[in-house]
Amino acid sequence: MSTHVEPRMLEAYAAGDVDAAHAFSIEAHVVECADCQSTISQAVSPARLARVWSDVEDRLDAPRAGPVEAVLTRIGVPGHLARLLAATPSLTLSWLAAVIVVLACGVLLAQQGERGLLVFLCVAALLPLAGVAAAFGRGLDPVYELAVAAPLSSVRLLLIRAAAVLSVTIALAGAAALTLPGLGWSAAAWLLPSLGLTVTSLALCTYVAPLTAFGTVSTAWIAVVLFGALASQDRLAAFGMGAQATFVLLACCATVVLVLRHDHLELGRTL
Ligand SMILES: [Zn+2]
Structure with missing residues (x-):
């Protein structure tokens, strides 16, 4: 495994403050790294998590275009x-x-x-x-x-x-x-x-x-x-x-x- 993502970057990612290119590279590492997953889970605010989850539900519930x-x-x-x-x-x-x-x-x-x-x-x-x-x-x-x-x-x-x-x-x-x-x-x-x-x-x-x-x-x-x-x-x-x-x-x-x-x-x- 390569070096971990800097905690500062993980925090920025958790807050939704990184651009798409950085987000992709952070995600590529985090999905395979238990340490970074644990760091990030502490950094994500419950409010943001709830918002993301409700977005996911909305998209799943949205009727498909006829x-x-x-x-x-x-x-x-x-x-x-x-x-x-x-x-x-x-x-x-x-x-x-x-x-x-x-x-x-x-x-x-x-x-x-x-x-x-x-x-x-x-x-x-x-x-x-x-x-x-x-x-x-x-x-x-x-x-x-x-x-x-x-x-x-x-x-x-x-x-x-x-x-x-x-x-x-x-x-x-x-x-x-x-x-x-x-x-x-x-x-x-x-x-x-x-x-x-x-x-x-x-x-x-x-x-x-x-x-x-x-x-x-x-x-x-x-x-x-x-x-x-x-x-x-x-x-x-x-x-x-x-x-x-x-x-x-x-x-x-x-x-x-x-x-x-x-x-x-x-x-x-x-x-
Ligand atoms: Zn890591």
């Missing part, structure tokens, strides 16, 4: 935000898988004719809304407590989550729409209604509880689609030019309301 969180981190989303986003109920793999199944059924229906296409468009417009609604759901959210304690305002977190859910769901619905038979303008006809409905729901959330807001808007949407299909010659009346323009106007008005009243969106008040 695939969504890993992807978010890789594309440069900061760690705490990636965890909060990945824990959004409507950004989990199971939710996204459900969205894909619903869209696939919609595409199959759309192959059957105009009535099927109507169902696809109606559902494709509703899916982003459902995702954003779930992102608001207090009862559904495993990190609700964490979200409330996050170093972000809850309003900002909600809006970031809503934007993330909206973009992911719209991308999925867009991909599904590309497989529609006789690809035409109708493939994108759900997009503006979807944006209009989602922003309107968010604006409504500044007045009433989210469950009421999302429920009211979804019901109204289904009623409009059905009414359009039954009362007009054009079965897709709810997706025609007039309707599209109305949804753009609705989205603009709702955005203004949301900007003016965003302080009324409170995570603690949801559902």
Whole structure:
């Protein structure tokens, strides 16, 4: 065995005051030297030992990053935000898988004719809304407590989550729409209604509880689609030019309301 580590160095090591290079060489010696181990065990303060031990426990207990969180981190989303986003109920793999199944059924229906296409468009417009609604759901959210304690305002977190859910769901619905038979303008006809409905729901959330807001808007949407299909010659009346323009106007008005009243969106008040 080579010469022992100087007691002064051992003390500095025990106090955590040596650099990484010295620490490595001290550790290489100490693991094989009973004398130095005994010296160091007397030098380490119980408080530091407790702190190190609790760090070890924290690391062992920390949940591993899921695939969504890993992807978010890789594309440069900061760690705490990636965890909060990945824990959004409507950004989990199971939710996204459900969205894909619903869209696939919609595409199959759309192959059957105009009535099927109507169902696809109606559902494709509703899916982003459902995702954003779930992102608001207090009862559904495993990190609700964490979200409330996050170093972000809850309003900002909600809006970031809503934007993330909206973009992911719209991308999925867009991909599904590309497989529609006789690809035409109708493939994108759900997009503006979807944006209009989602922003309107968010604006409504500044007045009433989210469950009421999302429920009211979804019901109204289904009623409009059905009414359009039954009362007009054009079965897709709810997706025609007039309707599209109305949804753009609705989205603009709702955005203004949301900007003016965003302080009324409170995570603690949801559902
Ligand atoms: Zn030694």
